[in-house]
Amino acid sequence: MNFKLKVWRQKGPNVAGQFVDYEARDIPADASFLEMLDIVNEGLIKRNEDQIAFDSDCREGICGMCSLVINGIAHGPGKAKTSCQLYMRRFKDGDTIWVEPFRAITFPVVRDLCTNRSALDRMIEAGGYITARTGSAPEANSIPIGKVVADLAMEAAACIGCGACVAACPNSSAMLFVSAKVSHLGLLPQGQPERTSRVVSMVRKMDELGFGNCTNHYECEAVCPSEISASFISRLNRDYARAATRQAAVLV
Amino acid sequence: MATTLDAKIPTGPLEEKWQKHKNESKLVSPANKRKLDVIVVGSGLAGGSAAATLGELGYNVRCFCYQDSPRRAHSIAAQGGINAAKNYQNDGDSVYRLFYDTIKGGDFRSREGNVYRLAEVSVNIIDQCVAQGVPFAREYGGLLANRSFGGAQVSRTFYARGQTGQQLLLGAYQALSRQIAAGSVKMYPRTEMLELVVVEGQAKGIITRDLLTGKIQAHAGDTVVLASGGYGNAFYLSTNAKGCNVTAAYRAYKRGAFFANPCYTQIHPTCIPVAGSYQSKLTLMSESLRNDGRVWVPKQKGDKRPPDQIPEAERDYYLERKYPSYGNLAPRDIASRAAKEACDTGRGVGPGGLGVYLDFADAIKRFGEKTIRERYGNLFDMYHNITGENAYKAPMRIYPAVHYTMGGLWVDYNLMSNLPGLHVLGEANFSDHGANRLGASALMQGLADGYFVIPYTLGNYLATQMGKKVSVDRPEFKAAEQETRARIERFLSIRGKRTVADFHRELGLLLWEKCGMARDAAGLKEALQRIPELRQEFWEDVNVLGGGEEFNQALEYAGRVADFLEFAELMCLDALERDESCGGHFRVEYQTEDGEALRNDDDFCHVAAWQYAGPDSRPIRNVEPLIFENVKLAQRSYK
Ligand SMILES: Cc1cc2nc3c(=O)[nH]c(=O)nc-3n(C[C@H](O)[C@H](O)[C@H](O)COP(=O)(O)OP(=O)(O)OC[C@H]3O[C@@H](n4cnc5c(N)ncnc54)[C@H](O)[C@@H]3O)c2cc1C
Ligand code: FES
Numbered sequence: 001m002n003f004k005l006k007v008w009r010q011k012g013p014n015v016a017g018q019f020v021d022y023e024a025r026d027i028p029a030d031a032s033f034l035e036m037l038d039i040v041n042e043g044l045i046k047r048n049e050d051q052i053a054f055d056s057d058c059r060e061g062i063c064g065m066c067s068l069v070i071n072g073i074a075h076g077p078g079k080a081k082t083s084c085q086l087y088m089r090r091f092k093d094g095d096t097i098w099v100e101p102f103r104a105i106t107f108p109v110v111r112d113l114c115t116n117r118s119a120l121d122r123m124i125e126a127g128g129y130i131t132a133r134t135g136s137a138p139e140a141n142s143i144p145i146g147k148v149v150a151d152l153a154m155e156a157a158a159c160i161g162c163g164a165c166v167a168a169c170p171n172s173s174a175m176l177f178v179s180a181k182v183s184h185l186g187l188l189p190q191g192q193p194e195r196t197s198r199v200v201s202m203v204r205k206m207d208e209l210g211f212g213n214c215t216n217h218y219e220c221e222a223v224c225p226s227e228i229s230a231s232f233i234s235r236l237n238r239d240y241a242r243a244a245t246r247q248a249a250v251l252v
Numbered sequence: 253m254a255t256t257l258d259a260k261i262p263t264g265p266l267e268e269k270w271q272k273h274k275n276e277s278k279l280v281s282p283a284n285k286r287k288l289d290v291i292v293v294g295s296g297l298a299g300g301s302a303a304a305t306l307g308e309l310g311y312n313v314r315c316f317c318y319q320d321s322p323r324r325a326h327s328i329a330a331q332g333g334i335n336a337a338k339n340y341q342n343d344g345d346s347v348y349r350l351f352y353d354t355i356k357g358g359d360f361r362s363r364e365g366n367v368y369r370l371a372e373v374s375v376n377i378i379d380q381c382v383a384q385g386v387p388f389a390r391e392y393g394g395l396l397a398n399r400s401f402g403g404a405q406v407s408r409t410f411y412a413r414g415q416t417g418q419q420l421l422l423g424a425y426q427a428l429s430r431q432i433a434a435g436s437v438k439m440y441p442r443t444e445m446l447e448l449v450v451v452e453g454q455a456k457g458i459i460t461r462d463l464l465t466g467k468i469q470a471h472a473g474d475t476v477v478l479a480s481g482g483y484g485n486a487f488y489l490s491t492n493a494k495g496c497n498v499t500a501a502y503r504a505y506k507r508g509a510f511f512a513n514p515c516y517t518q519i520h521p522t523c524i525p526v527a528g529s530y531q532s533k534l535t536l537m538s539e540s541l542r543n544d545g546r547v548w549v550p551k552q553k554g555d556k557r558p559p560d561q562i563p564e565a566e567r568d569y570y571l572e573r574k575y576p577s578y579g580n581l582a583p584r585d586i587a588s589r590a591a592k593e594a595c596d597t598g599r600g601v602g603p604g605g606l607g608v609y610l611d612f613a614d615a616i617k618r619f620g621e622k623t624i625r626e627r628y629g630n631l632f633d634m635y636h637n638i639t640g641e642n643a644y645k646a647p648m649r650i651y652p653a654v655h656y657t658m659g660g661l662w663v664d665y666n667l668m669s670n671l672p673g674l675h676v677l678g679e680a681n682f683s684d685h686g687a688n689r690l691g692a693s694a695l696m697q698g699l700a701d702g703y704f705v706i707p708y709t710l711g712n713y714l715a716t717q718m719g720k721k722v723s724v725d726r727p728e729f730k731a732a733e734q735e736t737r738a739r740i741e742r743f744l745s746i747r748g749k750r751t752v753a754d755f756h757r758e759l760g761l762l763l764w765e766k767c768g769m770a771r772d773a774a775g776l777k778e779a780l781q782r783i784p785e786l787r788q789e790f791w792e793d794v795n796v797l798g799g800g801e802e803f804n805q806a807l808e809y810a811g812r813v814a815d816f817l818e819f820a821e822l823m824c825l826d827a828l829e830r831d832e833s834c835g836g837h838f839r840v841e842y843q844t845e846d847g848e849a850l851r852n853d854d855d856f857c858h859v860a861a862w863q864y865a866g867p868d869s870r871p872i873r874n875v876e877p878l879i880f881e882n883v884k885l886a887q888r889s890y891k
Contacts, residue, residue: 188385
């Protein structure tokens with residue numbers, strides 16, 4: 001298959017970028033999108049041109065490293081997949097394809113299609129954990145957890161932390177990401193002691209880092225490769241409201 | 253001169269060794285911990301859990317990874333599960349049984365003391381992870397669920413859907429994040445270790461490159477903990493993440509750390525077959541699928557009929573036929589070789605005849621599609637996405653692929669290398685899996701090393717290092733920095749005609765053919781001839797563009813492939829010198845009448861630990877004899 005690519009090239013964080021045209025020729029239909037870019041890059045190197053920088057590692061949709069906006073959609077067309085899981089058979093021969101980095105103020109471009117998403121780590125550091133000193137844990141089966149609750153916690157925990165939700169949101173909100181962690185830990189009995197402080201600290205950190213508010217566009221849910229449900233955002237809002245009243249009560 | 257290594261296994265009965273060792277290990281006072289700097293390379297299960305725990309204990313930790321976040325370490329991709337001897341199923345499991353299964357699975361080429369300790373702490377790992385909020389699968393009554401994995405007849409594998417590695421790593425990552433926020437761990441993402449620094453015979457620091465800016469930096473510490481993962485990507489195509497590399501371990505080897513059993517590589521039986529030369533990696537279909545899937549090929553050579561038109565009587569369920577008591581759950585090395593044999597005899601299926609069927613029709617009939625979807629839905633989706641085929645309707649096609657490396661840097665019972673001050677954890681060391689790793693045991697080992705072993709054993713070294721801090725102004729650091737810079741400049745100045753990937757593909761294919769599932773002396777000698785030539789071609793004709801002081805993915809890749817090009821020789825040399833078959837190391841010359849691996853316990857019941865001897869000299873093969881006090885060496889039987 002052959003494609004025309006329009007790829008965002010940008011030398012570094014502080015210089016202007018632009019779209020550059022490339023031809024992708026003789027691409028096998030079974031190649032993945034990233035393998036297509038590999039082929040284009042090998043061609044560029046042979047012509048002594050700098051390869052297109054893009055992030056990837058596992059290439060099986062779990063590490064969250066790949067992060068492309070393809071034809072205007074974070075992770076490209078199709079439901080519940082990352083950029084690395086997109087296969088060229090999905091496109092038509094001769095298609096023109098636009099490739100850009102994830103766009104958000106909180107994700108500055110570092111080069112071409114790579115961004116700095118460390119703001120996501122900062123929010124986990126603010127409270128996205130359960131304090132459990134190594135070696136101090138009780139016997140694992142001492143607290144049974146109903147399957148329904150455990151399964152729901154797993155659904156939230158499945159977030160791969162890629163940041164597509166932020167890139168897709170018109171407000172660059174990280175509410176889906178934060179709500180997934182707050183729900184995962186808040187649903188489990190082990191997460192109860194820090195439930196209040198966790199939600200408050202994480203939301204505060206999110207605001208401080210410059211992520212926007214959620215105004216119910218649901219674009220996040222639509223692009224999420226792990227199919228994290230936007231209903232977790234409602235759960236977050238409830239937890240946050242509850243936490244605010246509790247904290248007020250403690251302060252009085 | 254070759255030396256005989258002492259693993260420093262504590263004396264006494266097997267069940268008491270670890271407790272005794274903990275009682276006798278040296279402690280570091282809280283006030284002194286604050287003064288000690290620990291460098292941890294890697295943020296996977298091993299490095300992440302170690303950095304979090306050591307930070308929590310009060311050490312000053314610096315942790316490095318090449319990804320943009322510690323949460324993305326390759327451990328994240330583990331699917332199937334983690335073993336632990338909890339015996340929740342009441343099916344006869346015990347610490348001893350997990351120990352024995354692991355020793356036997358490793359074809360009697362691992363250390364009794366280490367493996368017993370691993371089985372012992374396995375139960376603490378599950379407790380720890382549940383306390384952190386890891387959402388393991390549960391039964392309706394709320395208790396933890398288990399599944400079976402290869403090489404075991406009990407059900408001891410804990411799992412979180414098909415994303416066990418992800419959930420365990422997120423647990424460790426979150427614990428690490430808590431320490432980062434507390435200031436006890438400083439995290440360096442997108443930073444690659446390119447050199448180990450040795451001062452007066454002790455590992456005292458590393459040289460790193462900031463992948464965003466290209467800045468070369470020296471870091472001095474009181475000890476270095478390497479948890480940099482495995483070297484499966486030497487084969488180019490593997491199930492590993494693209495960035496997995498041998499660089500950190502190989503640089504340590506060149507500075508004096510011994511590399512143990514580099515020829516022990518694991519070829520996983522259930523991966524999606526290779527489809528073309530454009531392919532950048534292979535995808536694993538979790539071994540857990542073998543719980544319900546049945547492996548078969550047509551009985552007849554060259555049978556091109558679609559699977560549903562091949563009647564039952566004309567199918568060869570070869571694992572069930574050859575290994576009736578373990579059936580489809582035979583260990584990985586055995587299942588992989590059996591698949592290769594089926595294809596070598598012309599009965600392989602799919603393009604190129606390099607594939608076998610993994611069939612769920614019976615399981616779907618028995619449990620219904622819904623149950624199968626619940627158990628393996630994400631794997632079936634992944635298969636569909638990659639191949640465009642629906643495995644609920646037609647059997648999956650699978651073929652073995654490089655997956656894991658049992659070999660690694662040599663360590664003693666304290667997880668310390670022969671090079672004092674260097675500790676090695678997780679897949680990067682060699683200690684627990686012998687010649688073949690059982691499924692769901694790597695996650696167990698990584699977390700055992702990081703949460704429950706190194707926090708106790710590190711004190712034995714550090715207690716001797718008070719007041720011996722070194723600074724990065726020492727000439728050893730300056731020299732290592734200089735070498736690192738010179739190497740980068742050399743890459744950038746070649747400006748040849750071939751791409752890095754091109755060399756990597758050629759090396760990978762060579763290793764797969766000569767040092768893969770089956771090896772023989774003639775093939776290994778050919779590889780040993782070809783690798784140095786290929787390396788020379790690389791250094792004359794590779795084309796690495798861009799500069800050193802910028803974000804340059806081509807340069808990162810060139811460094812990793814250059815190390816693979818040296819390391820590959822060590823793999824082949826080790827495979828050639830080990831004149832026996834054991835586990836994943838199958839030398840065609842040494843097999844039983846029915847084609848099973850034939851060990852030579854008289855001459856090879858030992859670990860081979862290779863010592864670097866300079867650029868133009870043959871490395872020295874040191875040995876550590878394996879002493880079995882509790883287990884009787886036997887030919888493995890899964891019949
Ligand atoms: C697809 C797949 C599925 C698997 N499934 C299972 C399973 O179900 N059960 C099981 O038990 N095992 C499984 N395994 C094996 C298991 O996942 C790994 O062996 C284990 O996770 C390795 O952990 P680690 O911490 O040693 O290394 P890794 O997780 O590989 O981490 C290595 C770390 O080192 C860093 N690093 C590497 N090189 C450098 C460098 N030069 N400089 C700086 N940092 C560096 C990386 O950034 C990373 O943080 C699977 C493996 C694969 C490939
Ligand atoms: S590369 Fe890991 S999710 Fe895409």
